[in-house]
Amino acid sequence: MFAFSMFAPEPALSRLWDMLLSGEVWEMSIPSLYRVGLGLVFAIGIGVPVGIAIGRMVVLREVTNIPFQFLRMISPLSWMPIAVMAFATWDAAIIFLIAVAAVWPIMFATAAGLRRLDPAWLKVARNLGASPLHQLTTVILPAIATDILTGIRLALGVAWIVLVPAEYLGVTSGLGYAINDARDTLDYSRLAATVVVIGIIGFLLDYICLKAVQRLNWVRES
Numbered sequence: 001m002f003a004f005s006m007f008a009p010e011p012a013l014s015r016l017w018d019m020l021l022s023g024e025v026w027e028m029s030i031p032s033l034y035r036v037g038l039g040l041v042f043a044i045g046i047g048v049p050v051g052i053a054i055g056r057m058v059v060l061r062e063v064t065n066i067p068f069q070f071l072r073m074i075s076p077l078s079w080m081p082i083a084v085m086a087f088a089t090w091d092a093a094i095i096f097l098i099a100v101a102a103v104w105p106i107m108f109a110t111a112a113g114l115r116r117l118d119p120a121w122l123k124v125a126r127n128l129g130a131s132p133l134h135q136l137t138t139v140i141l142p143a144i145a146t147d148i149l150t151g152i153r154l155a156l157g158v159a160w161i162v163l164v165p166a167e168y169l170g171v172t173s174g175l176g177y178a179i180n181d182a183r184d185t186l187d188y189s190r191l192a193a194t195v196v197v198i199g200i201i202g203f204l205l206d207y208i209c210l211k212a213v214q215r216l217n218w219v220r221e222s
Contacts, residue, residue: 012192019190025197031173033201034141035091036159036168039098043155048101048148051110052140061111068107076101076162080169090170094163102155109154113147116138145216153209160202175201 019025054061076097083093117140125135141148167176174196182191 012191012196013120015189016193019193019197028173028175028178028194028199029201030176031171032163032167035094035174036098036156036163039095039159042095042099043102043106043159044152046099047106047151047155048110051107051148051151052114052136052144054107055111055114068104072104072108076158077165080166084169084214093169094166094171097166098159098162102159105154105158106148106151109147109151110144113144117143118149146213149209149213149216153206153213156205156209160198160205164198171185182203186217 018023025144045146054064064082077099079097080093083096084090087093087096121139121143122135125139130138163174164176164179167174168180175194178194179198182194
């Protein structure tokens with residue numbers, strides 16, 4: 001019971017303050033942010049173009065709907081054994097798992113945004129002589145930017161949740177590793193403090209995405 005009392009707010013917050021002063025919070029957070037950031041870059045690089053394609057082409061949407069929905073329902077952590085065998089480093093395996101988790105919200109949000117786009121906008125652009133690339137850059141992307149950012153916001157939440165168990169793999173850095181290490185060493189105050197750090201960083205990242213969505217939202221509420 002004494003050990004578990006270290007989960008109480010006072011010991012946890014006291015340990016958190018010590019970790020902030022010593023720089024331990026930054027040391028454990030930076031590798032995790034790097035992995036999440038790179039995983040999101042890959043997810044955006046795949047999810048946005050594919051989302052635009054399935055949003056524009058009915059045939060492609062019908063062909064890919066069932067396979068994509070099937071793959072989406074597989075837990076990203078289920079890919080752990082494949083990731084470990086497929087990639088040479090632990091970091092690469094973790095980034096792959098994060099990308100797998102994050103790509104679906106981005107892809108489907110992009111496709112849904114494009115399907116809501118008024119076809120008249122594209123017709124006007126074509127009548128004015130806009131090429132397909134010009135239509136993409138001046139009509140489609142600005143019109144669905146809010147949908148893409150909403151998808152990224154949802155993807156970030158999923159990726160942040162997947163990050164901690166993914167970092168239970170062979171890495172020796174990151175928030176997930178810190179949780180695992182604190183558990184193994186029975187350092188419960190450090191474990192609780194790390195949980196608080198994960199929550200704070202996750203909240204701040206979500207808040208930044210929310211503000212970006214609001215800033216780019218061209219539909220003004222009355």
